[in-house]
Amino acid sequence: MDKLTIGYLSFGVVLTLIALRVPIGVALGGIAFAGLMAIANIKVSLSLLSTVPFELIGDWSLSAVPMFMLMGFICTETKLTASLFGAMRSALAGLPGGLAVASVAACTLFAAASGSSVATAAGMSRIAVPEMLKSRYDAGLATGCVAAAGTLGSLIPPSILMVVYAVFAGTSVGKLFVAGVLPGILSATMFATMIIVRCRLKPSLAPDDGARLSFAGRLNALWEVWPLPVLIFGVLGGIYAGLFTPTEAGAIGSALAALVAIGRRSFTWDAFWRAVRMSAEGTSSLFIIAVGAGLYSRFLGLTGVPAHLSETLVSLGTTPLLIVLMICALYLILGCFIDSIGILLLTAPVIIPILKAAGIDLIWFGIIVIKLLEIGLVTPPVGLNVFVIKSTLGGQVPLTTIFRGAGWFIATDLVTLTLLIAFPWISLVLPRTMD
Numbered sequence: 070m071d072k073l074t075i076g077y078l079s080f081g082v083v084l085t086l087i088a089l090r091v092p093i094g095v096a097l098g099g100i101a102f103a104g105l106m107a108i109a110n111i112k113v114s115l116s117l118l119s120t121v122p123f124e125l126i127g128d129w130s131l132s133a134v135p136m137f138m139l140m141g142f143i144c145t146e147t148k149l150t151a152s153l154f155g156a157m158r159s160a161l162a163g164l165p166g167g168l169a170v171a172s173v174a175a176c177t178l179f180a181a182a183s184g185s186s187v188a189t190a191a192g193m194s195r196i197a198v199p200e201m202l203k204s205r206y207d208a209g210l211a212t213g214c215v216a217a218a219g220t221l222g223s224l225i226p227p228s229i230l231m232v233v234y235a236v237f238a239g240t241s242v243g244k245l246f247v248a249g250v251l252p253g254i255l256s257a258t259m260f261a262t263m264i265i266v267r268c269r270l271k272p273s274l275a276p277d278d279g280a281r282l283s284f285a286g287r288l289n290a291l292w293e294v295w296p297l298p299v300l301i302f303g304v305l306g307g308i309y310a311g312l313f314t315p316t317e318a319g320a321i322g323s324a325l326a327a328l329v330a331i332g333r334r335s336f337t338w339d340a341f342w343r344a345v346r347m348s349a350e351g352t353s354s355l356f357i358i359a360v361g362a363g364l365y366s367r368f369l370g371l372t373g374v375p376a377h378l379s380e381t382l383v384s385l386g387t388t389p390l391l392i393v394l395m396i397c398a399l400y401l402i403l404g405c406f407i408d409s410i411g412i413l414l415l416t417a418p419v420i421i422p423i424l425k426a427a428g429i430d431l432i433w434f435g436i437i438v439i440k441l442l443e444i445g446l447v448t449p450p451v452g453l454n455v456f457v458i459k460s461t462l463g464g465q466v467p468l469t470t471i472f473r474g475a476g477w478f479i480a481t482d483l484v485t486l487t488l489l490i491a492f493p494w495i496s497l498v499l500p501r502t503m504d
Contacts, residue, residue: 076372136319166268190219213474362414404445
């Protein structure tokens, strides 16, 4: 059996192992090790097993992962995000579906602080969904908006998925962060617009409670949460201005988050150590998957699969747009069954060489990939954010109702994805000013 055939067969074996619930990092690393023995010998397998983890984990760009995780966990553990929903609720009172729109706005800020879609969905589902259900909002709208808006943690920087993609694609983490700003705002705006239009056309979805605040009252409500957006924009502004690297930005953001918590008297050493412990656990699990993906990437490179796919697509006269659409279809299918980090690290070794051969901008496509991974987080049957909300609420809302509510947001996301593909400048206008 030749190398190319072994490489292609490995796809099926990896997917089978993942379907059998073998951890993705173990599946990728194990198949890579066995495949290297098949196409070379055990010495080559052991050599790569000893060098790849060190090279990958030693990559300076990946050191941004624990720093931004720490910043997010400090914000959540010291309750800096606790008053977000209340502030947004007061500020947006009077809009059709005001509580749902407030949930989207709160999720957007929460996501920017935490960098994690799952953390955003879990945190906001405890706060926002019960309030909407109490106000007699449609259960599908109440749960669906938090499940979908929670995914913005992947697109709005700082994003852990962006760091991982940038390392495997060999692109700038800072430029990718900046590229996500406008698409993130666009996504949140599209969600809010869809909610307002639906609730105006069908008021029974979100009964108006009649609560209104004066302009001064709205400003007072927003004053409660001003440190969080200042922290977020300060970190991103520093990266954009070139004052510090993404890793330095994560460290500075963590320190500033701790200082803000001290100033607001919500900082405790117990909360701080919980944040450190969760950051270490999250980083470790992500790095195990990354090492497996790194080994698998080297294995595929030696089999010649990425080069063969690139040459085949080019020889067929496939246009860059068609390549992008084909990859989008693949991600939408995989998103139904595999979690976001798994999809990214499973496919990166294959698609990155194809994108480079086709001359596709890797920063722009990075935003497309993150958007596709967001959609996967709420797509049945394995929409992780949906299950997070279901576990948080217990038996209050059926799983089918949450998926039904998320369907409207998936449709909205597909419209947003179309805009991002049709108008690349939305993603590229800000990073190009950094050159």
